[in-house]
Every structure is written in structure tokens, then in C-alpha cells.
Amino acid sequence: MTHHDEAAAVRPLTRAWVSRHLAAGERIVGTEALPGGITAEMRRLTIGTRDGGTRDLVLRTFVDTEHAEDRLHREAGALTLCTGTGVPAPGLVAVDPAASHGEYPSLLMTHLAGRTVLDDEGLEARVPLLARQLVAIHAVRPVERPRDYVALTTADTVVVPQGADAAAWAAAIDVIRRPAPPGAGRFLHRDFQPGNVLFEVPPGDPAGARITGVVDWAAASWGPADLDVAHCSTNLALLHGPAWGPRFAEAYEEAGGALAAAASERLYWRVRDALALSEEVRRVSRPWREAGRTDLTARAVEERLDAYVTALMDAPG
Template structure:
């Protein structure tokens, strides 16, 4: 088996487990580390087929503890989500197998099909990609699972907020007071839990890799990955999470525009302005606790201008814009 880099090496027990889930006559002929993930080691496995061709699988392994909870819980949630999405209009990987307690592998792992496309975090072409993202998220929220996933859990609280250096303390205090109130009542929806550009695969014209220019009109989403945080809760939560990511990646205005685009795509948010604000500010306040962790994958993807300090400044500007927005 050929490894494209040392990080792609698959441990012996895990390799044997993967082989047991291949078709007769198939073999693993290569492995490549997939970068950009923040919660698990990801590898793309090349499988040689009986007819001499190849296909790909993706292996997710939780090597280290995560901020999101036990690996067993995350893998069960992802496996359930992938099963739920089979046959829906939402393109997601197909579940092949999972070992949530590392009964067969060195680490808790999940094996799934590989989707075409790639992520893009460039500023160029965002005008075209924004409505694609909004329509995709609205489609996810129309999924009605036979068995509901677990209710969302807010991992951050008003007491864990970290005010960035130089931010207006009064603005942050006012935003923090918003989430001290009980969460508004909501109509539940099937949530991705981490919907953002880094988890959306795109087919972009090869002559226009950033998705800009005339060719960008044919850009399309080929799939959505990383369903380990799937849950049941308010659509506002997913929208706010993606909007915050866009604000930090591309500037505060894009966070506000995504919320509008989601509604233009037919998505429904909380009816009352104070309820919408609750969900809108909860996301950037949660990001304040882990700015460095959030920025690291973007740096590794080539966005070297997004230093921890630069992301903190955008976070402050975005939160301020939310608090200043008319009701």
C-alpha cells in the first residue's frame, strides 16, 4: 500500500477492519491524509477493484479527546445522520461501517463513501457561493428523520465568554446578557451542527478554481460532510453558526448576508426579533472561547492573513454589527 505522507498511515488493526468491509476481490492500494479537519484524523483510502479500477473511501478516526464530547457519541450521531440522509435530496457520504468504542480498531472510527468535489475558503466567488450554501442548509432543515437525533446541547454559557482584547466591553456585556435569558421556544429541525464552508464540497470550473468570474455560474454543491454534530433544534442555530464562520472568513457583512440569503432560499427563522438575536449572538459568543482553534484549519488551508488576532477583530466587528442591527 502506498502512503502519500506519513500521517496517512493506517494502523494495523484498523486496516484489517477496513479490509473486512471491502467487496470480494478488492484491496487497499493507497492512503492519503485529508487536512482541514479539527476534530478527527481523516484519510482517503484508494481501493483497487476486481475489474482493475479504483474507488475511494474515507476513514475518520478519533485519536484525541474532542471539545464536542466522547468519540462514541459523535460516531453514533454521524452514523445515524448518514443513514437518515440516504435517499433524501441532501448529498452526504454513505455509511460503510463504524466502530464507536474501538472494539476492532486502535481508535474509535467510521468508514464512509467518498464524495467528489472540494472545499473552498477563498474570498473570490463568494457572491455566487453564498446562495448555494443558503439553499443547501434550507434543504437540510426540511429533512424529517424517522427517529429524531438528540436535542442540541449548548456547550458554551454566558460565564465562559472571552471578550477579545480591545473590544467594547459594554457591547459584549449586553450580548452576553442576551444569552443569560432562557432559550426561546422553537420549532425543531434536523440540524447539521457544523454547517460551514469547510464542510461543503463544491464542483468548480477547473479554469476558475476560486469560483470567480463568468464560469462560477455553473458551480454546484456535490455534498456535505462531517455530520458528527447532527442534532435536533432551531434552524436559527445552524444559520447563526454558518453566518459566524462566513463573517470570520470573509468579513462581518457576509455573515449578515447569509442570514438574508437563507430566508430568501425559503428557510424560516424565529419570528420575533429578540428571539432571532438570541440565536445570532450565541454563536459568536461561543466562538470567542476558541478563536485560535477555529483559525488553525484556515491557516493550514492557505488563509495566512487570518491570524488569531485578525479573527478576533472580525469576531468583535460581527458581534457589534448584530447588536447594532435594527430589530
């Protein structure tokens, strides 16, 4: 189906740039705006082939150009790195990080089958799959080390939810006043969470899901495995309830992943990521509601975040 609405339209210069990277005789015959993008516009492009068939590509465009060049360089490098590793990342087709050929910085990649799954049903089966996939990502050994991770949240930027447990949040904020624990670095996705993982789910069998792709590598970097685990844990806690945060960390270790040995160090990363989400509750929860989780209002997500932070601070050790 060809879509002509403004959200799906590909701008003329970018369209010409995409066309230069198609095979002879191929052309764009359809576009579709994809949901879920927070930092960039995402479109599926239907490409008509010489034999009368079609294939799909995905175009990521940063209309807000701040940090776009850096993010696209990171993503292009990560997609290239993942090629041949068994990590199901899209294949890089072309990248225009400085908008030298189009209206905005853009990246063109292959389209992966599957869909994001944010429902509670089947979660028990999906969590181990997520954990095993993250272990596989952390096992990738780049020839050239990516840039170090960036953690922007500070004790002064945390947004304490209305009605939150003041004592628990004060203690959590004190945790991130300390220097980051030292530790071995790994290749990080840096935004590994259910919204960036594609699944194929057999009809009527949510427990039979399998992962078909991992997308949005624009923040790929180098740092402790705990940081990726903490991020997915926080997202699971907000999507499905606070108990799922610790459960994911357990599943990661059960899958063979290694986390910091000291409980205080594991706590540091989990608290740091949870507090980072405090600044983005409205931005993060919007695509979840658009995907069908209408129960996840900003207020409901804030309450889950408060419960999760409180649980982290109350945990033994």
C-alpha cells in the same frame, strides 16, 4: 499515489477492520491524510478493485476518544438518514464507535467529489447555494428524532478578545444569560459552514460553482433552524468579513427557510453562536490557514469576531 508518512498511515487493527468491509478481491493500495480535521483524523483510502481499477473511501478516526462514541453514533445515524433524500452526504460503509475492532473509534464512508472553497472570489454566487443546501437539510424529516442540540457556552465561559468593544460584548453576554427561546425543532447539521461543504468549481469560473457534498455530521442533532443559520453566519463573517453574517441569514429566508419571527429570538441565536466561537478562535482559524487563508491569523479572526458581535448588537430591532 501511496503515502507512507505517519499522518496518513492506517493502524494495523483499523486496517484489518476496513478490509473486512471491502468487496471480495479489493484491498487498500494507498492512503492520504486529508486536511481540515479539528476533532478527528481524516484519511482518503484508495481501494484497488478486482478489475484493476480503484475507488476511494474516507476513514474518520478519533484519536481523542472523549465523546467519540456519541459523535460517531450521531454521524452514522445522520448519514443513514440522508440516504435517498437528495442531501449530498457521504454513504455509510461501517462504523466502530467503541473501538471494538480497531485502535480508535472510527467511521468508514464513501468519498465525495469536490473540495472546500474558502476564498473571497466567487462568494457572492456560493452564499445562495449554501443557503439552499441548508434549507434542504432542514427539510429532512427523521422517523426517529435525533438527540437535542447541546450549547456549551455560558456567560461565564465567553472569551472577550483583546481590545474588543467592551460595552457591545457585555450586552451580548447579557443576551445569552436569558433562557433559550422556544421554537419548532428541525434536523440540524450543527456544523454547517464552508469548511464542511464541498464544491465543484469550473476552471476560471468561480461563479459557476456547484455543491457536491456536505461532510462532518458528527454533531447532527435536533433544534431550531436559527442555530444552524447562526453558525454558518458566524463562520462567513470570520472568513469573509462581518457583513456576510446577516447576508447569509437573508439568503436562507430567500431560499424558503423559516427563522424565528421575533427579532430578539433571531438575535439570541446569532449572538450565542458568535460568543461560542470566541472560545475556539485559535482552533477554528488553524485549518483555514492550512487551507491557504494565511491572512486569517488568530488575531485577525478575533478582530472580525469583535466587529461582527458589535454589528449584531448595534443592528436595529
